Amino acid sequence: MTNLTVTIAGVTFDARFEEEAAPKTVAAFRARMPFIGQVVHVRWSGEGVWIPLGETDFGVGYENHTSYPAPGQIILYPGGISETEILLAYGGVHFASKMGQLAGNHFITLTSGLDRLAQIGPKVLWEGAQDIRFELA
Structure with a gap:
């Protein structure tokens, strides 16, 4: 089921919210849509891109959390010992x-x-920050 589209550097992907596993995170993020930002390449995590959000508070704690997201999985770190x-x-x-x-x-x-x-x-690693946009489908 497609709930939203994610466009990164001009490439559009269909996506779904993980509503059953992370209902509070989905609700908090959905309230901010469309969500527009820029991704940069990760520094310590391996093959990933991230949106640094500083002190942004989504008002959620941990749910359906992982340290090992698979390719195509998007995670929200709600802040704490590092920035959101x-x-x-x-x-x-x-x-x-x-x-x-x-x-x-x-x-x-x-x-x-x-x-x-x-x-x-x-592309992000060699060309720098790229635009990202999350929109409801």
């Missing part, structure tokens, strides 16, 4: 910061175009 962020795995990820291992709430999964996902990471 949204991370998209495009390959192998062990979610971490300079403070050590973190866990984020898996709340969105890309459902189409996963074969194009691998081009996003190197």
